[in-house]
Amino acid sequence: MNHYPNPRSRSAALYERAKKSIPGGGSRAMTFVQPYPVYAASARGCAVTDVDGVERLDFINNYMVQIHGHGHPAIVEAVQRQAERAISLTLPTELEIELAEILCARTPSFERIRFANSGTEAVMVAMKAARACTGRAKIAKCEGAYHGGYDFAEVSLDPTPQNWGNDLPRSVAFTKGVPQGVLDTIVSMPFNDVEGSLRALKEHAGDIAGILVDPVPSRVGGVPASREYLGALASFAKANGSLLIFDEVVTYRLAYGGWQTRIGIEPDLTTLGKLIGGGLPIGAVAGRADAMEVFDQTLGKPAYPHSGTFNANPLTMAAGIAAMKLLTHDAIDRLNALGETARGALRAVIAASGHEGQVTGEGSLFLIHFTDARLHDYRSAYPAHSGEKGAKLTELYRQWLDNGIVASSWGLGCLSTPMGEAEIGRLAEATAAALRRLAN
Numbered sequence: 001m002n003h004y005p006n007p008r009s010r011s012a013a014l015y016e017r018a019k020k021s022i023p024g025g026g027s028r029a030m031t032f033v034q035p036y037p038v039y040a041a042s043a044r045g046c047a048v049t050d051v052d053g054v055e056r057l058d059f060i061n062n063y064m065v066q067i068h069g070h071g072h073p074a075i076v077e078a079v080q081r082q083a084e085r086a087i088s089l090t091l092p093t094e095l096e097i098e099l100a101e102i103l104c105a106r107t108p109s110f111e112r113i114r115f116a117n118s119g120t121e122a123v124m125v126a127m128k129a130a131r132a133c134t135g136r137a138k139i140a141k142c143e144g145a146y147h148g149g150y151d152f153a154e155v156s157l158d159p160t161p162q163n164w165g166n167d168l169p170r171s172v173a174f175t176k177g178v179p180q181g182v183l184d185t186i187v188s189m190p191f192n193d194v195e196g197s198l199r200a201l202k203e204h205a206g207d208i209a210g211i212l213v214d215p216v217p218s219r220v221g222g223v224p225a226s227r228e229y230l231g232a233l234a235s236f237a238k239a240n241g242s243l244l245i246f247d248e249v250v251t252y253r254l255a256y257g258g259w260q261t262r263i264g265i266e267p268d269l270t271t272l273g274k275l276i277g278g279g280l281p282i283g284a285v286a287g288r289a290d291a292m293e294v295f296d297q298t299l300g301k302p303a304y305p306h307s308g309t310f311n312a313n314p315l316t317m318a319a320g321i322a323a324m325k326l327l328t329h330d331a332i333d334r335l336n337a338l339g340e341t342a343r344g345a346l347r348a349v350i351a352a353s354g355h356e357g358q359v360t361g362e363g364s365l366f367l368i369h370f371t372d373a374r375l376h377d378y379r380s381a382y383p384a385h386s387g388e389k390g391a392k393l394t395e396l397y398r399q400w401l402d403n404g405i406v407a408s409s410w411g412l413g414c415l416s417t418p419m420g421e422a423e424i425g426r427l428a429e430a431t432a433a434a435l436r437r438l439a440n
């Protein structure tokens with residue numbers, strides 16, 4: 001039962017059952033892997049136990065959400081206490097104000113904040129806010145960068161050499177039937193390429209409402225945007241009357257006030273999600289008071305009447321407050337140092353294995369790529385995540401599962417605060433064992 005895959009396991013049986021009511025057997029495409037997903041039964045600290053009783057170290061933490069691992073007593077208690085008081089309400093609660101104050105106090109550019117329910121929603125709301133602020137339609141984003149499932153955000157998410165165009169990136173639809181208007185509204189930029197991105201922006205300058213950028217985009221190689229690049233986008237936005245939007249849904253975990261405080265560039269708006277909800281669904285848009293005024297429902301007909309049944313719901317707010325209070329400067333510094341150790345250990349394991357490969361990532365994130373090529377944008381990272389090399393990463397995922405580790409099927413992993421050197425040691429050992437079984 002300890003081995004993966006095992007057709008006689010309870011997970012395999014559950015997957016057969018799931019396929020009868022859920023297309024593809026599950027509601028999350030990104031986390032699905034053949035031949036079947038491992039079904040979880042429970043989780044504690046940095047370990048997840050599956051329905052067959054197999055325990056694994058969780059090196060993905062619901063895709064970077066569970067920064068404190070699972071079942072942290074302070075978070076569980078906050079959720080339980082709130083569940084007894086009220087789970088879902090129409091009236092606002094003080095909890096919304098408290099989480100808003102906590103986040104605004106952490107990051108200088110957060111003068112105001114609004115809550116939503118996912119990172120996808122946060123990005124959607126930020127794009128709409130930029131449009132409502134400027135009266136312009138177009139949004140610029142980097143080729144290949146993932147910003148959630150909003151159709152505008154999905155433009156040029158996974159282009160191929162066949163359709164990505166020569167020179168400047170084309171706007172490529174993610175699914176069939178995407179309206180041409182959506183494609184025409186997105187200006188696709190080459191990540192980390194100042195000259196190319198400025199050229200793309202200048203072509204549409206008068207129409208650009210917002211420039212959306214994830215400063216360490218994992219789908220674009222997991223290398224950080226240079227300060228020069230982000231600075232150039234900021235200068236262009238300022239001069240052009242566009243809003244600069246940082247997507248810090250993931251990178252907020254990398255520094256006490258998010259990546260922007262580390263790199264010293266203040267965007268107009270920031271999208272947040274994942275860890276700030278303590279494990280419950282959340283999204284948020286934060287930013288400068290004058291830009292955020294677009295949401296102010298007291299100013300007559302608001303420019304953007306943003307609303308949502310579950311916005312700032314009390315359970316999420318309670319969990320988020322508890323999680324953010326635990327995420328002190330010391331906790332982040334320790335986690336980032338452990339991330340450095342993890343990347344170093346993985347690099348050593350890969351070097352000793354004879355496999356071509358490298359490890360990127362910042363702070364508490366790591367990304368494995370089976371290539372020695374320099375990764376600096378989507379196009380340079382593409383060969384390492386498609387075809388044979390992409391399949392090899394998926395095989396690494398299966399081997400990790402078989403060796404007591406859960407991470408992602410495309411080489412991405414992250415750490416949580418209950419982890420220490422011992423867990424990094426186990427990750428390294430499991431990776432070495434996995435690499436011994438993978439063909440070079």
Ligand SMILES: Cc1ncc(COP(=O)(O)O)c(C=O)c1O
Nearest residue numbers: 118119120146147148214249273
């Ligand atoms: C950078 C980034 N933005 C937005 C999102 C979307 O967040 P959610 O899955 O909560 O909708 C994600 C999710 O992985 C993300 O990584």
